[in-house]
Amino acid sequence: MAAPIASVASQDPTQPAPTVAVQNGEIAPVAAPEATHQAEVAHGDAHGSGGLPQLEMQHWAGQTRDAAMANVSTIASDTARAMVERLTGKTATAAEADAAVKGAA
Numbered sequence: 180m181a182a183p184i185a186s187v188a189s190q191d192p193t194q195p196a197p198t199v200a201v202q203n204g205e206i207a208p209v210a211a212p213e214a215t216h217q218a219e220v221a222h223g224d225a226h227g228s229g230g231l232p233q234l235e236m237q238h239w240a241g242q243t244r245d246a247a248m249a250n251v252s253t254i255a256s257d258t259a260r261a262m263v264e265r266l267t268g269k270t271a272t273a274a275e276a277d278a279a280v281k282g283a284a
Contacts, residue, residue: 252277252280252281255280256273256276256277256279256280257276259271259276259279259280260273260276263276
């Protein structure tokens, strides 16, 4: 025999109807999705912005840029040496590559 279906009407038409479940012939309230979402938002607020701190520039911008800029000329010089050797078959000295990088800047 199928269980009867009951509907619950809200007293205030601007408010959503309460969510209920029928289990073993008894009606029990169920948390509304809005309440669950509000609890999740409140939990996220406890941990700051809820974003990914590794992607927030104020945490690391001054560190990942200074270090990179200090190595730019070395990387450019090493790259120039590798390109010369690959294209011509001859090895360029570090001094020649450094001079070429400085001259290009």
